Amino acid sequence: MSEPEKSENIPDASAGKEVPNGGNSAKSKEDFDLAAVYVSDAMYNRNIYFDTSPQAIRLYLLYNHWALKVLLYVFILVNLGLAIFEEPAVFPLPTWATMLLELLCVFVFTFRIVHYAKVIPRDKFWKDPKNICIIVILLLTLVDMIIYGALRAANCSIIRWSRVLRPLLLVNVTEGRQLRRAFRSIRNALPQIFNVFLLFMFSLLMFSLMALKLLGKRNLKTIEGLPYFNNYLEIVFDLYVLVTTANSPDVMMPAYNSHSMFTLFFIVYILINTYIFMSVFLAVVYNNYKKYLKEEVRQLVRAKRHKMARAFAVLQEQKEDGGQPMVTQANWNQLVRQVRPDISNGHRELLWHVCDDKNHGFIGKGAFVQLADLLNIEVITLKSRPHPLQSLFPKIYQSAPSRLLCRMVQHRFDTLIVVTALIATIINSALKSLVRYTSRQILDIVFILRVLRLLRVVDGFKRFRAIINTLIRIGPAILTFGQLIIVVFYIFAMVGMELFKHKVKFYEDSNDPAKAYCGNPLLNNTAFAQLNYCKNNFNNVVSSFILLVELTVVNQWHVLSSGFATVTHVSARIFFVIFHILVVIIIVNIFVAFVLEAFFVEYSMDKNDLQTSLEKKIKELELAVAQEKLEDNLVNAMETMDNDLGTGQTSTTANLPNLMFKIASKRYRTVDALLQRMFEEDLDPEDFRETDEPEAQTGSFPNPAFGSA
Amino acid sequence: MSEPEKSENIPDASAGKEVPNGGNSAKSKEDFDLAAVYVSDAMYNRNIYFDTSPQAIRLYLLYNHWALKVLLYVFILVNLGLAIFEEPAVFPLPTWATMLLELLCVFVFTFRIVHYAKVIPRDKFWKDPKNICIIVILLLTLVDMIIYGALRAANCSIIRWSRVLRPLLLVNVTEGRQLRRAFRSIRNALPQIFNVFLLFMFSLLMFSLMALKLLGKRNLKTIEGLPYFNNYLEIVFDLYVLVTTANSPDVMMPAYNSHSMFTLFFIVYILINTYIFMSVFLAVVYNNYKKYLKEEVRQLVRAKRHKMARAFAVLQEQKEDGGQPMVTQANWNQLVRQVRPDISNGHRELLWHVCDDKNHGFIGKGAFVQLADLLNIEVITLKSRPHPLQSLFPKIYQSAPSRLLCRMVQHRFDTLIVVTALIATIINSALKSLVRYTSRQILDIVFILRVLRLLRVVDGFKRFRAIINTLIRIGPAILTFGQLIIVVFYIFAMVGMELFKHKVKFYEDSNDPAKAYCGNPLLNNTAFAQLNYCKNNFNNVVSSFILLVELTVVNQWHVLSSGFATVTHVSARIFFVIFHILVVIIIVNIFVAFVLEAFFVEYSMDKNDLQTSLEKKIKELELAVAQEKLEDNLVNAMETMDNDLGTGQTSTTANLPNLMFKIASKRYRTVDALLQRMFEEDLDPEDFRETDEPEAQTGSFPNPAFGSA
Structure with missing residues (x-):
């Protein structure tokens, strides 16, 4: 490979100007804005056909701002979470409060879709079914709220059917690509x-x-x-x-x-x-x-x-x-x-x-x-910056006990667990009022979390690494499955609550004679009551979700479904069979297929071409981190970029350039x-x-x- | 493609003789014998290193004779089936009778291995672990029989431990390749x-x-x-x-x-x-x-x-x-x-x-x-032979009602089902004495078998064909899994019978008070007895196998294992956990993997190269059966070679050559x-x-x- 002349190596904007055709004037800020939007759309696989006018691009940049996205998801969560407070509720709130919250959510979603309409051309907006979907959902929600409010004021009971539509928002927002x-x-x-x-x-x-x-x-x-x-x-x-x-x-x-x-x-x-x-x-x-x-x-x-x-x-x-x-x-x-x-x-x-x-x-x-x-x-930039103590007292710093201390402090994973333990302690303290934890039990949980340190030992064995790495790698994809499951479960929970609420009751007080048949005489002497399944009911959204998880695990689902068929009608089994086909036969199998595929990929190939060329370049430029120094293990896979290096390895630090790079190969920035x-x-x-x-x-x-x- | 000279096209043995080097004399019968043995070994993937002396080849041909193989498998089955008659027995036979039968089996196996030793060179014979295995198994069986017979005569009870080794014969005989x-x-x-x-x-x-x-x-x-x-x-x-x-x-x-x-x-x-x-x-x-x-x-x-x-x-x-x-x-x-x-x-x-x-x-x-x-x-040869009636009364034969009759008679699958129904009827009649079937019930079963005709309708839909074909294709391989399962189950059944026999009893008489706790007071008020699982026991080889099937299906296996742990010791659970790991986690997963792989192959490719070239040649020689005449459906996949064609399609028969070929692509002669x-x-x-x-x-x-x- 012959090196080209050095003169070509330092181009600048003025060099471009000499070329006559193709808009080779110095690029304007608008040009960079537009190009940057294209590149970032390519990075995150956004397929939005936006207007290219400078004003639309600024709006589009705002539309993609992380704060607005977070806001959107917060309100989607609030909207979904309303089920906790609505009748049948876990924590009942007055109707006006939940209605007000829902109205706020609808307002936010409307604002977002209007913003989106401003970003893309009008004809593209109306041709996109997901926009139509959102608009229809919002309109139906409003209609349902009005009917419900009116009938509620007249003391008529009525079904809040539009709640089934809520999880569909999660699917139809522009961010719901996966x-x-x-x-x-x-x-x-x-x-x-x-x-x-x-x-x-x-x-x-x-x-x-x-x-x-x-x-x-x-x-x-x-x-x-x-x-x-x-x-x-x-x-x-x-x-x-x-x-x-x-x-x-x-x-x-x-x-x-x-x-x-x-x-x-x-x-x-x-x-x-x-x-x-x-x-x-x-x-x-x-x-x-x-x-x-x-x-x-x-x-x-x-x-x-x-x-x-x-x-x-x-x-x-x-x-x-x-x-x-x-x-x-x-x-x-x-x-x-x-x-x-x-x-x-x-x-x-x-x-x-x-x-x-x-x-x-x-x-x-x-x-x-x-x-x-x-x-x-993901490239990890390592700054070989000496520790402040090292520059001040080099002798003491390099002494044996100090080194031991350094090594002890270096265990980041540990750090992670300690932080988790702290957070858990805080959560536990907060929950104290609910479940009455004794301080002893908090310590137990902290102890359990410390036990997780053993994971580090496990990770030390090379033969486990491929397995653990694959498990970590499929993490983000599991989040997509999580959303999928939530959408399906939410719809089934809403339908189930309307069909079966208060048909089966759970008695905290174990002396109540109605406990033996879950408060419903029809259940007398059924397997459902005998197995003490009273708490497996559709009386609120939390117990509905737990029940649906049990149905997903499948075991005893005939007892559960027969129980609900007994208290309503034999055709209620259809609800459970449909759930089984959709969730167990289709979605769980897709999940299994995904895990299988991820493992086959892990077994069959290594890093992709682009990563290899990047690594080659890193090596070529002598910026690579020696492998033995930073083993490609679980710790790397879990920590974020910009580590500090050079606190422990003082003997070699001096020879290294100021910046070093390493590919965090075991992680992907996006599911795509x-x-x-x-x-x-x-x-x-x-x-x-x-x-x-x-x-x-x-x-x-x-x-x-x-x-x- | 230029045709080579026609003179080269009719070679004979004498043509070869003129060439000096390389043993080009007319090939002797021994040469053909040897070559035929090599080809048939290659066809069936036999990897036996036989002597090439004419005498050894004759012995080897005899060794591979189907009758001797059938005899071997019959005796392996008899040997395995002895468990039905041995203590704890389904149908008890006196000890001398089972011992005599077993001795006969051992004799047959010994004869077979001696025959094998004559076929292959002596050093190869002793280097092959599977021969050593068979010899050790036979010796241990003899030792066990002698000990058992002696102690039995002295009225001491003793374990027939060599029974565990029986299924290993299935693995180690030369035919157990798969x-x-x-x-x-x-x-x-x-x-x-x-x-x-x-x-x-x-x-x-x-x-x-x-x-x-x-x-x-x-x-x-x-x-x-x-x-x-x-x-x-x-x-x-x-x-x-x-x-x-x-x-x-x-x-x-x-x-x-x-x-x-x-x-x-x-x-x-x-x-x-x-x-x-x-x-x-x-x-x-x-x-x-x-x-x-x-x-x-x-x-x-x-x-x-x-x-x-x-x-x-x-x-x-x-x-x-x-x-x-x-x-x-x-x-x-x-x-x-x-x-x-x-x-x-x-x-x-x-x-x-x-x-x-x-x-x-x-x-x-x-x-x-x-x-x-x-x-x-597998090539299906179709003889286009006109129906005798057709040549005698051509006019009448081609009339509309006659054609209808022909079409009705043509449904071979039907034929298969009628034959199956007949066999079932015979079996049922034989079983009459056992289960007391009424003639009405026999008719029911015949009716059910006729219902299977609907399968033909299902096969008519093209979209089902790929699925059904794959299912049929994996049939032979499932037989290998069947053997695998039998080997593992047999070993577990033998061990289980020694560990748990007569600990749990089943009472036919439902009035016996001991029925409530399966004849073992330890089981009082356990889930095992409450669920009426008394017949799930290790009291004979049949119920052991059924119990092991239930354990393979997994559901309630904790009730079953806890039941047997209750009547013996808590460590009995280890037996059940080992069974679960071996059979459910490993073997069932391999089965699932095999089915998955077979489907992926079916989805991803068609016939292989050799089949394609054979098909091309068939087409080239105009010997192909028109596709619409003999649709490549379930019927073909299930029927054997040498169909008759030409009973129904009289209009086109005249133009066709005498022999036509078709590749039965959906079937494989061997699992290999x-x-x-x-x-x-x-x-x-x-x-x-x-x-x-x-x-x-x-x-x-x-x-x-x-x-x-």
Whole structure:
């Protein structure tokens, strides 16, 4: 590799001016604003088609400001949290108070959508289903509040049906990208899942018919003395429950007690329906979810390249010799400073060296387009700053006991746990009034948290590291699943509360005779009451959520669902079956598929190309941190950037340059980066190549349509 | 493509004779015998290093004779089935009778191993661990029988411990290739699984500690009134059970009833240990099992090529012009006729055309080596023979009602079901004496089997076909899992019977007061007795197997294991935990992994290269069956070769050649072929290239070491 002339290495804005065509005057602040917006949209995969007028860009920057986003999510949480205070309430508040709060939330959401409408062109705004969704939700909420308020004033009882719509806001706000993607992937996978489901239902119905013929006329009795397997619909339900294994082996026992041969029927049934069909569900969910997610990621990557190409078009200049358009280092610096003001000069220079690896002093489109991905790589900047005590008393500082102290202080993870323990202590003190903790118990909890220090020991073993790293890596993605689960649970909790509230009661006082049947005589002598499940009810949003978690774990869900069917109507089972299909068969399987995929990726590949080239550059510039000094372990994976180094390793510090870098490879700044990495092996190289299509230059790139869930 | 001269197209044995070097005399019968043995070993992936002397080959052919193999498996089944008649017996037989039968089995196995020792060189025989294993098992069995017989005569009770070794014969006989491979893959995957298991145990112990600290001193009571969560080991067991979800939500209820906040602990626990850790287990099992199986398949393919190269070396002749060695069509025909006498001349000719696609009249090594795989492709030969009635009364035969009749008769699947129904009727009649079926009930079962006709309707939908085909395709592999399960279950059943026999009793007579506590006062008021689980016991081999199936399904396994711990000792739980880890965490996960992989393969690719080239040749020779005539559906996948065609489609029959072919692509003759296909995308092309290494020519190819499980 021959070094290019040094004269080309120090370009400046004036150098660009000499080139005649292509707006090569010194770039205005508006140009940088626009380019910075494109780059930051590319970094965070925002696909918003904003106006490019300077005023709209300022509004757009404001729209993307973190404070407004936090505010939005706070109000979404408040809106969802209202269920705690509304009838049936955990902590009852007067109706006017919750109504006022909800009105405030609606106001904030309206403000946000109006802001959004100002940022993007009018026709784009009305073509986007998620905006229509939000507007409809807000209008329906207002209508419902008015009806509810009026009827409440007239002392009529009425259902607050619009509460079901609340979690949909979480999906439809512009920031709910990951969640929308998850829902879209599920929706796209549904036809295939439905096919398997039909086959499964066919098998279920056939087996039920066989069971009826085989066992129906034998006058067998269940353990409760009821007739066994003589009603077709009951058999279908029982065998459906058997697929979840929740009533095994009880459902089989009467037949088994009658003759051992009958177990053959159940064993074949379990083999086919529980083992094979449930595996097929996992396979189909996995395959389809992955397929559609891959397509989504491909679109995402394409959109990112287009945005970077637009940013390049804004900042590009033409070289004297009429070559390819390029961006100068000065402009590039200015841009990066604007996009990420938080990164250090050294870090920025390093990134420039990665882009401009031949030291031309300018970069072409191909190198420029990488910028968004480069900025997403977490680089830890290490300042080798000597400890103040060291410079004052070098002798004492380097003595043996002092070193031991240093080493003891260095255990950051420990620090984390101590901080957590402190926070826990504070929370506990706050909760004291509620649960009456003794000080002894607080100490217990602090002790438990200290026990977590053992995690550090575990992390020390290399063979556990791949597993633990993968677990940490999928953390952010689990948050998306958390949101998904909350949306689905919230809707089911709201419907469940309207259907089943106050049908089952829990008595704190254990002497109340009504406790034996949960306050509902219909439950007398049922398994539900006998197992003391009274607190598993829909009487408020908290117990509803806990009940739904229990239903997700599946075990005993037939007892729970039969309990609620007993106090209402046998068709209430439909509610529980739908919940099972949606949450256990689809969402839990997607979760399992995601964990599986993340592990296969972890096992099959290492860092991606861009990270490798960045690392190579770090090594080349002799800015790398020696591996043995900062082992790539759990501690790094959990701590934030800008560590201090040089408190312990005084012997080598002197030889090191002032700044050192290290790639925090085990973490991703965004979930999208994780997804991109998960599928990048399967992605078409086309998607990564810089695009030179005319539309990228003229600025009208296809904005992937984002339908609402 | 220019056609070569026609003169080269009709080679014969005499043509070969003119070439001087390389043993080009007419091949002797011994040569064909040897080559045929190599080809059939390659086809069935037998890796036996036999002597090449003509006498040893004759012995080897006898060793591989299907009748001897069937005999072996019959005696293995008899040996395993002895457990039904031995104490504790389902149908008790006198000790001398079972001992005599077992002695006969041992004699047969000894005969088989002696036969094997005659086939392979002496040093190879003693180096193979599976032979040593069989000899040790047989010796130990004899020793145990002598001790047992002697002590039995002296009226001492003693354990028949050698029964545990019986299923190991299934693993170590030469035919147990698939099973050995499965065990080897499991063994190789164990270290990684063990790492995850250690992490999981760490998490379990930590959570148990937290539970003890959090809940231990609150004086909570379980539903039975026992102290709740105040014994560390009990907590560990309870939380282990919670991972299986078997005691959810019961284990949580006392804490939940005390305060809702405590559910957070359980929800976090379930999220981490049930959902994440169990998915990680699946991921690790899947990944490792696949990795090692791929390596095994790679070795298999390599060994297959080596064997084919040796067969080629036996039959090769040198061409006049000193080119590459080759095999003439006559010799090839003779070889194929010897290896698979069942295939038709037309079929054989077709295969030759695939190998010799340029019509040279001879083939080189590259084409020859494909033969084993080609013979493994199931080709359906269709004879377009007109129906006798058609030739006699053409007018009447083609009339509308007659056609309708034809169409009705054509439903072969139906035929299958009618045959099954007949067999079932016969079996039912035989069982009449046992279960007292009324004739009405027999009709019911026949009716149920007729209901299965609906499967045909389901298969009619294209969207179900991929799913059903995959299910059928994994059928043979499930048989391997079946053997694996039988080996593991048998061992656990034998141990369980020695540990727990007659501790729990089942009373047919429901008026017996001992029924309430399963004949064991220790079980009074336990969940085990209350749920009427008395028949779930280890009192004979059948009920042991049913109990183990219930434990595999997992639900209520804590009730079952606690029941047996109550009647013996709390440490009995270890037996059940080990069973759970081995069967549920490892084997069931491997099964799920296998189903997943089979589906991913089905979704990701179609027929393999060889099948495609065969199909192309079929099309080229205009021997293909028009697709619309014989839709590639379930019927084809289930019926055997040599269909009759031409009873219904009289209008087109006249134009068709006498023989037509179709690839039964949805089926594999051997599990190995399925495995090879599953991994062929990942296999190194090296493995498929014909090898020209010297050792392949000299005949000493590396025989992959087959250790015993």
